[in-house]
Amino acid sequence: MSTTVEGLVAPNPPRTAGRPPALTFALRIIGPVLLLAAWYAATSSGALTKDVLAGPQDVIATFGELWADGQLPEALRVSVTRAGLGLVLGASTGLLLGVVSGFTRLGEELVDSSMQALRAIPFLALTSLFIVWFGIEEASKILLIGVACTFPMYVNVSSGVRNVDRKVVEAARSFGLGHLAIAREVVLPGALPSIFAGLRLSTTLSVIALIAAEEINVTAGLGYLMARATDYLRTDILALCVLLYAVIGLLADLALRLAERFTMPWRKAVTLR
Amino acid sequence: MSLAVRTTGLRKVFGDRAVLDGVDLEVRRGEFLALLGASGTGKTTLLRILAGLDAATGGSVLVPPVRTVVFQEPRLVPSKRALANVIIGQGRAARAKGLAALAEVGLSGHADAWPATLSGGEAQRVALARALVREPELLLLDEPFAALDALTRLHMQDLIAELCARHRPAVVLVTHDVEEAILLADRIAVLREGRFVTDLTVRLDRPRDRTDQDFVELRRRLLADLGVDTHAGAAP
Numbered sequence: 411m412s413t414t415v416e417g418l419v420a421p422n423p424p425r426t427a428g429r430p431p432a433l434t435f436a437l438r439i440i441g442p443v444l445l446l447a448a449w450y451a452a453t454s455s456g457a458l459t460k461d462v463l464a465g466p467q468d469v470i471a472t473f474g475e476l477w478a479d480g481q482l483p484e485a486l487r488v489s490v491t492r493a494g495l496g497l498v499l500g501a502s503t504g505l506l507l508g509v510v511s512g513f514t515r516l517g518e519e520l521v522d523s524s525m526q527a528l529r530a531i532p533f534l535a536l537t538s539l540f541i542v543w544f545g546i547e548e549a550s551k552i553l554l555i556g557v558a559c560t561f562p563m564y565v566n567v568s569s570g571v572r573n574v575d576r577k578v579v580e581a582a583r584s585f586g587l588g589h590l591a592i593a594r595e596v597v598l599p600g601a602l603p604s605i606f607a608g609l610r611l612s613t614t615l616s617v618i619a620l621i622a623a624e625e626i627n628v629t630a631g632l633g634y635l636m637a638r639a640t641d642y643l644r645t646d647i648l649a650l651c652v653l654l655y656a657v658i659g660l661l662a663d664l665a666l667r668l669a670e671r672f673t674m675p676w677r678k679a680v681t682l683r
Numbered sequence: 684m685s686l687a688v689r690t691t692g693l694r695k696v697f698g699d700r701a702v703l704d705g706v707d708l709e710v711r712r713g714e715f716l717a718l719l720g721a722s723g724t725g726k727t728t729l730l731r732i733l734a735g736l737d738a739a740t741g742g743s744v745l746v747p748p749v750r751t752v753v754f755q756e757p758r759l760v761p762s763k764r765a766l767a768n769v770i771i772g773q774g775r776a777a778r779a780k781g782l783a784a785l786a787e788v789g790l791s792g793h794a795d796a797w798p799a800t801l802s803g804g805e806a807q808r809v810a811l812a813r814a815l816v817r818e819p820e821l822l823l824l825d826e827p828f829a830a831l832d833a834l835t836r837l838h839m840q841d842l843i844a845e846l847c848a849r850h851r852p853a854v855v856l857v858t859h860d861v862e863e864a865i866l867l868a869d870r871i872a873v874l875r876e877g878r879f880v881t882d883l884t885v886r887l888d889r890p891r892d893r894t895d896q897d898f899v900e901l902r903r904r905l906l907a908d909l910g911v912d913t914h915a916g917a918a919p
């Protein structure tokens with residue numbers, strides 16, 4: 411400060427420029443790296459023997475092996491397709507019902523109570539029933555994942571749609587936009603943050619539901635790999651599959667967060683004024 | 684007399700455009716400054732820097748520690764009743780002061796109202812009470828009446844004049860309305876192309892009369908500074 415005046419202070423505005431990206435990245439990566447190091451230390455020191463948990467280097471070797479002989483790509487393809495189809499099915503159902511119930515009074519009265527009741531059913535309890543209804547092939551698996559993914563989407567979307575600024579909706583209505591146009595032009599963009607929140611929860615759940623679904627008579631997929639590894643006590647394959655489930659979840663989440671940036675450019679430009 | 688605001692060489696750059704380009708401003712304690720300028724000249728930008736909400740790109744800023752803002756919209760917390768909004772962050776002990784502030788803006792009866800049920804003018808008066816209850820040394824007003832109808836606006840102008848005369852904070856009022864500036868201010872500054880092109884003291888007796896010859900003359904001069912041609916007789 412070049413000058414001072416008695417009783418006056420320099421204002422202390424919030425810092426807008428964040429940390430340098432490199433530092434942010436380093437801070438983010440510390441946790442995962444520490445976890446990996448601990449895993450490595452525990453297995454290579456012999457505290458965890460191979461029949462309990464294989465070390466990271468074994469898991470990497472196994473990954474190379476299974477990838478090369480084609481087992482892993484095939485298993486991944488099958489499992490990701492199941493989870494993906496289930497997610498698309500469930501998330502679009504949840505989106506549709508959520509918009510209907512959040513946007514119209516009638517829709518809420520018709521849809522909400524039954525959705526809330528169905529939501530109370532743990533989807534895992536449906537596994538056997540779905541086998542009876544839809545057989546042991548792909549259909550029952552995808553439907554199970556779909557059901558699991560519907561509800562987080564529904565809950566988030568309906569509340570997001572309900573929270574869209576009613577003044578803006580009213581303004582749009584006064585300009586002669588119909589229900590559909592308002593839903594498309596105002597409500598959906600306004601509810602996008604909640605839609606993405608729902609989608610991220612649904613994505614996580616789709617992987618969980620995938621594991622449950624792959625308990626049903628599997629002949630392919632990550633679940634199949636795991637079932638066989640259990641028979642032979644291959645903890646390296648088991649650890650690998652567990653990690654792959656996590657990686658699938660992480661990648662999906664990453665993709666969604668990128669999509670969030672692209673579909674909501676106005677959020678980056680927010681200035682409070 | 685001691686100062687309430689001092690900026691020297693204040694700059695604010697957005698992208699490659701300097702919206703404020705070397706602003707030197709001094710406001711004395713208890714002084715009422717009106718800030719005029721066409722749309723987009725950086726009035727809000729300057730006010731936000733004085734409030735400590737945004738950082739300047741360059742230059743120095745000195746302001747008192749206690750300063751409050753009334754924004755163009757009320758910005759009340761929708762989940763709190765009017766009184767709770769006024770004393771927000773001050774604890775229940777401030778209730779009496781809050782009620783007094785609401786009474787000053789003529790809203791004693793609305794202490795328990797939800798913000799959504801208040802009219803535009805009422806909500807803005809609650810925002811004014813919220814700014815006053817903190818007994819600011821510097822009160823920053825960013826077009827606080829812009830969204831109000833002409834009649835409510837006149838009432839609000841009287842109210843501001845009265846409250847400022849009583850509490851004597853230093854005031855910076857951003858406005859588009861030249862008459863409003865002349866009615867209320869001790870001093871008027873016009874911002875253009877990043878700097879003050881005019882900075883004059885209003886030497887009219889209060890209460891000021893819009894039909895007074897000097898008033899009309901001053902108004903014409905300021906409009907000219909703003910780049911408005913008054914020969915057509917166009918009122919703002």
Ligand SMILES: Nc1ncnc2c1ncn2[C@@H]1O[C@H](COP(=O)(O)OP(=O)(O)OP(=O)(O)O)[C@@H](O)[C@H]1O
Nearest residue numbers: 681697698702720721722723724725726727728729
């Ligand atoms: N965050 C930002 N990013 C880029 N440009 C900005 C930003 N904030 C303000 N500006 C620009 O700075 C200029 C000054 O803005 P400011 O809001 O201070 O104007 P103003 O004088 O208050 O206008 P008005 O009278 O219309 O309220 C405008 O041209 C605006 O486009």
Ligand SMILES: [Mg+2]
Nearest residue numbers: 726727728825
């Ligand atoms: Mg402005």
